[in-house]
Amino acid sequence: MTQYIKVTEGKYFGEPGVTLSVTDLQVKVTPATVTEGQKVTLTCSTTCTLRDNPNPTYIWYKNGHVTNQSNSLFLNPVSSEDAGRYSCAVEGHEVLHSPEETLTVRYGPKNTSVSVSPSGEIVEGSSVTLTCSSDANPPVQSYTWYKKNGGGYQRMTGPQHVFNQIQSSDTGEYYCEVQNEMGTDRSTTINMDVKYGPKNTSVSVSPSGEIVEGSSVTLTCSSDANPPVDEYTWYKKNVTSPKASGKSYSITNISSEDSGEYYCEAENKIASSNSTALMINVAGDSEEEVM
The missing domain is CATH 2.60.40.10 (Immunoglobulins)
Incomplete structure (x- = not known):
């Protein structure tokens, strides 16, 4: 009790x-x-x-x-x-x-996406990071990166892919594939367009072969750039002022005084680049041109 x-x-x-x-x-x-x-x-x-x-x-x-x-x-x-x-x-x-x-609901990866950092224009030589994000439970266990390259692919692993000094050759479409024990998923592709200044700038002459006094000659400047070259300037060595502007430079009724070394400068908003000089020898009636 x-x-x-x-x-x-x-x-x-x-x-x-x-x-x-x-x-x-x-x-x-x-x-x-x-x-x-x-x-x-x-x-x-x-x-x-x-x-x-x-x-x-x-x-x-x-x-x-x-x-x-x-x-x-x-x-x-x-x-x-x-x-x-x-x-x-x-x-x-x-x-x-x-x-x-x-x-708690277990499910395979979904809503998989790729982001680029920093956002905005990508310039050659800068550092760029691709990040793959996905919703999954349990969390994503493996990430695989793909770059479309014609008919093939380049594989890279990890939730992030870092380009310490990105190159023009890195331009292309990228996507990631993720996996956990419940399944797999892939993101849509993201396009990386790497901008760069003019490179491989060169000069060609037309017509090729012997240049005879009184004939017409056209010099053409070629350059690889992204965005494309928006300004070409022509120079003759040992001449202070530019000779002309534009992708092509034509000399009509050429004379021996036009003989010399010519080069072009190609420029876009990223940078500028000079070609190597091209020697123009103008032959007289009895002279033989040496190119």
């Missing part, structure tokens, strides 16, 4: 003591391990009998917000958006929630 001892007014303690056991509402998830696409059932249960409502309706909460009103919550098929913290309460007793049960 328990003896009660009054300690303070209105409060009693028993000797040797009283043990009180309360069984509360609980959420059960079936199956315990959930994969996207499966049927999942959430059941609210208690061992207590509600005298005023022996067959109660339960109110379901997801992340603290009401989501449904039913005896059990069926998710068929379950998706990654269903993941969250679930609890339940008896209708009419909504202040008494069950403990929250976390629903």
